[in-house]
Amino acid sequence: MHIPDNYLSPSTCAVMGAAMVPIWTISVRKIKSEVTKEKLPLLGIGAAFSFLMMMFNVPLLGGTTGHAVGGTLLAILLGPYSACISVSVALLIQALLFGDGGILAFGANCFNMAFVLPFLGYFIYKFVKDRAITEKGEYLGIVFGSYIGINVAALCAAIEFGVQPLLFKNAAGQALYSPYPLSVSIPAMTIPHLLIAGVVEVIFTVAIFSFIKKVSPGTIYEGAKRKTKAIYGLIVVLICLTPLGLLATGTAWGEWGADEINEVVSGGSALGYVPEKMANGFSFKAIMPDYAVSGLPEIVGYILSAVAGVAILIILFKVISTFKKIKVGDSIG
Amino acid sequence: MDNNRLKQFDMPGWLLKDERYCPQTDKDTFINKSILSVLSILSRIRAQSICKSAKYSVNAMFKVAFTFMLILLISFSRNFTFIVIINIYLISTLCLMDADVIVKILKISFVTTFFTFVVLVPSAIWGSSFNTIMITTKEFATITAVSILSHSTRWNSITGALKCFFVPNIFIVVLDITIKYIVMLGDFALNMLYALKLRSVGKNKSKNTSVSGIAGTIFIKSKEMAEDMYAAMECRGFTGEYNVYNGFRFNIADVIYIVINIGIIITFMYFERI
Numbered sequence: 001m002h003i004p005d006n007y008l009s010p011s012t013c014a015v016m017g018a019a020m021v022p023i024w025t026i027s028v029r030k031i032k033s034e035v036t037k038e039k040l041p042l043l044g045i046g047a048a049f050s051f052l053m054m055m056f057n058v059p060l061l062g063g064t065t066g067h068a069v070g071g072t073l074l075a076i077l078l079g080p081y082s083a084c085i086s087v088s089v090a091l092l093i094q095a096l097l098f099g100d101g102g103i104l105a106f107g108a109n110c111f112n113m114a115f116v117l118p119f120l121g122y123f124i125y126k127f128v129k130d131r132a133i134t135e136k137g138e139y140l141g142i143v144f145g146s147y148i149g150i151n152v153a154a155l156c157a158a159i160e161f162g163v164q165p166l167l168f169k170n171a172a173g174q175a176l177y178s179p180y181p182l183s184v185s186i187p188a189m190t191i192p193h194l195l196i197a198g199v200v201e202v203i204f205t206v207a208i209f210s211f212i213k214k215v216s217p218g219t220i221y222e223g224a225k226r227k228t229k230a231i232y233g234l235i236v237v238l239i240c241l242t243p244l245g246l247l248a249t250g251t252a253w254g255e256w257g258a259d260e261i262n263e264v265v266s267g268g269s270a271l272g273y274v275p276e277k278m279a280n281g282f283s284f285k286a287i288m289p290d291y292a293v294s295g296l297p298e299i300v301g302y303i304l305s306a307v308a309g310v311a312i313l314i315i316l317f318k319v320i321s322t323f324k325k326i327k328v329g330d331s332i333g
Numbered sequence: 334m335d336n337n338r339l340k341q342f343d344m345p346g347w348l349l350k351d352e353r354y355c356p357q358t359d360k361d362t363f364i365n366k367s368i369l370s371v372l373s374i375l376s377r378i379r380a381q382s383i384c385k386s387a388k389y390s391v392n393a394m395f396k397v398a399f400t401f402m403l404i405l406l407i408s409f410s411r412n413f414t415f416i417v418i419i420n421i422y423l424i425s426t427l428c429l430m431d432a433d434v435i436v437k438i439l440k441i442s443f444v445t446t447f448f449t450f451v452v453l454v455p456s457a458i459w460g461s462s463f464n465t466i467m468i469t470t471k472e473f474a475t476i477t478a479v480s481i482l483s484h485s486t487r488w489n490s491i492t493g494a495l496k497c498f499f500v501p502n503i504f505i506v507v508l509d510i511t512i513k514y515i516v517m518l519g520d521f522a523l524n525m526l527y528a529l530k531l532r533s534v535g536k537n538k539s540k541n542t543s544v545s546g547i548a549g550t551i552f553i554k555s556k557e558m559a560e561d562m563y564a565a566m567e568c569r570g571f572t573g574e575y576n577v578y579n580g581f582r583f584n585i586a587d588v589i590y591i592v593i594n595i596g597i598i599i600t601f602m603y604f605e606r607i
Contacts, residue, residue: 041432288417295414295604304421311425318432319439 017107044317072121121149
C-alpha cells in the first residue's frame with residue numbers, strides 16, 4: 001500500500017500533503033495536552049510495532065504482495081491521534097531510510113495509512129464496543145475496526161492510483177503517471193485486501209492486543225500493571241520473525257519499479273510502455289533500499305533493517321519526550 | 334503616643350531622604366559563565382556517583398576491553414557493510430538507555446560527525462565521496478561507542494577495570510585522585526565565585542584581578558589537600574599499590590555481552606576476508 005514516487009502526479013501529492021497538515025497539527029496538539037511525559041516513549045514502541053507489521057509481506061492473488069499496517073491496534077492502545085503520529089513517523093523512516101513509499105507521495109501514504117486507517121478503525125471499534133459491553137463485544141469491535149479500516153485505506157490508495165490516468169495523459173494518450181484507471185485499480189487493490197491482507201491485519205491486531213492485555217494491562221487501562229519488558233520481548237520476537245515476510249515473492253500492486261511496469265499483466269495484456277514521468281521522474285536514493293544491505297544475504301539484511309528501524313523509532317520518541325516539560329500533576333494523574 | 338512622635342522627630346534627615354541607588358552595570362558575565370561551566374562539570378560527576386546499577390550489569394572490565402577492541406576494529410575495517418552493522422548494533426543498544434542519556438550521547442556524536450563531514454566536504458567534491466561517507470560513519474560509531482561506555486559505567490569502576498589491563502599503579506592513582514579532586518576543588522572554586530559575585534556591587538575595577546586570585550588560592554589549596562591526603566593514606570597503610578578486590582562472578586549479562594562481541598569479531602573477519 002506504499003505508493004512510490006512518480007505514481008501520483010506532483011499536484012496530487014501536494015493536495016494530499018496539504019490535507020495532512022491540519023490533521024498532523026491537531027494530532028500534535030492533542031498529544032501535547034493529553035499524553036504525559038512518561039507515556040510518550042510508548043508512541044515510539046507503537047511506531048516500532050507498525051513498522052514491523054508492515055515488513056510481514058503476505059502473498060496475494062495475482063502474484064502481488066500485501067502487508068498489515070496495525071493502525072487500528074495503535075489507535076486502540078494509544079488513541080487515534082497518537083496512532084496517526086506514530087504511523088506517520090514509521091512511514092517517514094521507511095521512505096527516507098529504506099525507500100519504501102515515495103518522498104513526494106509521503107502525504108498520500110500518510111492519508112491512507114496514518115489517517116483513514118486508525119481513525120476509521122478506532123471509531124468502528126468504539127461504536128461496536130459501546131453497544132456490546134462484554135469482552136466478546138470488545139474483540140468483535142477490534143475485528144470489525146481493523147478489517148474495515150485496512151480495506152477502506154486500500155480503497156483510498158486505489159482511488160488515488162485510478163484518478164491519475166483520467167487526469168494526466170500525454171499527446172499519444174499514454175498515461176504520464178500511474179497507468180491504470182479506476183476500473184482496474186479498485187478491484188486490483190481491494191479484492192486481495194478483502195480476502196487476505198484484511199484477515200492478516202485482523203489476526204495481528206487481535207493477537208497483539210490480547211497479548212498486551214494479558215501481560216501488561218497498564219498499557220491499555222490507566223493504573224493497572226505496566227510491563228515494558230514483555231512488550232520489548234514481543235518486539236524482539238517479531239524482529240526475529242520478519243524474514244517470513246521474504247517468503248512472499250513478487251512486488252506489491254502499484255509498487256513496481258520503472259523497469260518492471262512494462263511487463264505487468266493486467267486484464268490479459270501487458271502494459272507495453274513505461275509511463276513518461278515514471279521513466280525520468282523524481283528519484284531518491286535511500287540508504288538501505290528495499291530493506292537490504294549490500295554485501296549481505298537477504299535475510300540478514302532484512303533483520304538488520306528491522307532492528308535499525310525499531311531502534312531509530314524508539315530513540316526518536318524518547319528524544320521527543322525530553323522536550324516535553326513535566327507538568328504539575330502528571331505523576332499523580 | 335507622645336513618645337512615638339518624639340522618636341519620629343529624632344530621626345536624622347538623611348535617613349528620611351528618598352534615595353534611589355542604581356549600581357552601575359559592570360561586565361561580569363565572565364563570573365556567571367565560569368560558575369555555569371564549573372557547575373555543569375560538577376553535576377556530571379555527581380550524576381555519575383549516583384549512577385544506578387542494574388541487577389544484571391556487564392562487568393566494567395569487559396566493557397572497557399571490548400569497547401577498545403570495537404574502536405580498533407572500526408578503524409581497521411575497510412568494508413562499509415561492517416560499519417553499517419556496527420552502527421545498527423550501537424543504535425539498538427542506545428535505544429535501551431534513558432531518554433536524557435540518549436540526548437546527551439547523540440548531541441556529542443552528531444556534532445562531532447557533522448564537523449568531520451564539513452572538514453571532508455572538499456575531498457567529497459574532488460571525487461572521493463566514498464571515503465567521506467566511510468570516515469564520517471566510522472567517526473559516528475567510535476564516538477557513540479565511547480559515550481555509551483562512559484554513560485553506562487561509573488568512573489571508579491573504569492579505573493578499577495584499568496588495573497586488570499596492567500596499567501601502572503601511579504597512573505591509576507593519579508586518575509582516581511583527579512576525578513575526586515575535580516569535585517572538591519570545583520566546589521571550592523564555586524564558593525569563591527559566588528562570594529566574588531555577591532560582594533562586588535556596581536562597578537569594580539579589581540574584579541578581573543580577583544579571578545587570578547581565585548586560581549592561585551585553588552592551586553595552594555590543592556597542594557595542601559594533596560599532601561594531607563597522601564599523608565592520611567600512608568597512615569592507613571597505602572603503599573602505592575592497587576589491589577582490586579571484587580567477588581567477580583559471571584552473570585547472564587556478561588555472557589550475552591561476550592557472545593555479541595565474539596559475533597562482532599567474526600563479522601569483522603568475514604568481511605575483511607581474514
